[in-house]
Amino acid sequence: MxxxxxxxTGITIASIVLGGNVFGWTIDEKTSFEVxxxxxxxxxxxxxxxxxxxxxxxxxxxxxxxxxxxxxLKARPGVRDKxxxxxxxxxxxxxxxxxxxxxxxxxxxxxxxxxxxxIEQIDVYFSHWPDPSVGYEETLTAYDKLLKAGxxxxxxxxxxxxxxLKTALEVAKANGLPAYQVLEPEYNLYDRAAFDVRNLxxxxxxxxxxxxxxxxxxxxxKYRSEADLGKSQRGQGIAKYMTARDQxxxxxxxxxxxxxxxxxxxxxxxxxxxxxxxxxxxxxxTRVAHVEGFARAASLQLSVDQIAQLxxxxx
Numbered sequence: 001m002x003x004x005x006x007x008x009t010g011i012t013i014a015s016i017v018l019g020g021n022v023f024g025w026t027i028d029e030k031t032s033f034e035v036x037x038x039x040x041x042x043x044x045x046x047x048x049x050x051x052x053x054x055x056x057x058x059x060x061x062x063x064x065x066x067x068x069x070x071x072x073l074k075a076r077p078g079v080r081d082k083x084x085x086x087x088x089x090x091x092x093x094x095x096x097x098x099x100x101x102x103x104x105x106x107x108x109x110x111x112x113x114x115x116x117x118x119i120e121q122i123d124v125y126f127s128h129w130p131d132p133s134v135g136y137e138e139t140l141t142a143y144d145k146l147l148k149a150g151x152x153x154x155x156x157x158x159x160x161x162x163x164x165l166k167t168a169l170e171v172a173k174a175n176g177l178p179a180y181q182v183l184e185p186e187y188n189l190y191d192r193a194a195f196d197v198r199n200l201x202x203x204x205x206x207x208x209x210x211x212x213x214x215x216x217x218x219x220x221x222k223y224r225s226e227a228d229l230g231k232s233q234r235g236q237g238i239a240k241y242m243t244a245r246d247q248x249x250x251x252x253x254x255x256x257x258x259x260x261x262x263x264x265x266x267x268x269x270x271x272x273x274x275x276x277x278x279x280x281x282x283x284x285x286t287r288v289a290h291v292e293g294f295a296r297a298a299s300l301q302l303s304v305d306q307i308a309q310l311x312x313x314x315x
Contacts, residue, residue, distance in 0.1 A: 086122075102131075
């Protein structure tokens with residue numbers, strides 16, 4: 001498995017990151033363990049989660065995904081040395097004061113994540129969303145304390161556009177504070193607008209890990225009409241992809257996947273892996289077969305013509 005350096009962090013990761021949003025939501029603990037085992041067995045090594053996963057599920061409070069990952073790490077002696085753990089802070093956990101990027105909350109929230117994960121250090125700690133109520137200097141000062149305390153190894157920002165990221169970098173430089181080293185934008189073959197920050201990331205050596213890499217499953221080809229939206233719990237979130245562009249994108253995916261003898265989702269991931277500025281896409285798996293598909297995607301080499309074909313229909 002080829003490894004890539006994640007920006008200026010010094011951390012190396014394989015070319016696909018496992019999304020943990022489904023743990024404790026669409027799959028239970030047992031199935032989550034099976035997926036995690038398969039992921040590592042195939043040579044992958046980065047797991048992505050957040051403190052809020054999955055508080056949108058009735059009966060959940062948030063932290064369910066981190067807890068399952070923590071139980072898996074504990075049940076697999078030695079595996080912690082093989083994997084990188086990515087988690088986030090900032091989303092609303094439903095309790096007053098438990099959201100945002102204030103220093104008070106960051107210093108408290110990290111302890112909760114470390115406890116649920118059962119680890120001593122988070123490899124990459126993300127600001128989940130921009131927080132206009134808190135100045136960059138306060139947030140970066142909190143991260144500075146966590147870095148110096150050894151509780152986190154690197155910091156990242158999710159959902160920051162070019163303007164927000166550039167400002168955060170300028171504040172870090174002006175105040176001698178740590179700068180964001182990783183960015184996680186929503187980016188896939190269908191949604192390309194959010195990656196307006198690519199050039200800045202390349203110049204500043206910021207590692208990019210994409211999320212919604214398969215457009216909530218739309219790029220798997222499973223959902224081709226409104227009638228298909230009931231096929232899974234995530235189906236209703238895919239309705240936004242049912243536009244005039246969708247059939248052209250799916251047609252191109254079908255053609256390229258047929259040429260390689262693989263599934264459309266694997267081509268969509270391979271397209272992301274080949275994008276300049278992208279270190280790795282994040283993708284979720286609800287069964288071992290999905291992880292096997294990740295392995296095929298990571299080994300694919302798309303031709304120049306195939307990439308150009310996918311670019312044209314998705315621009």
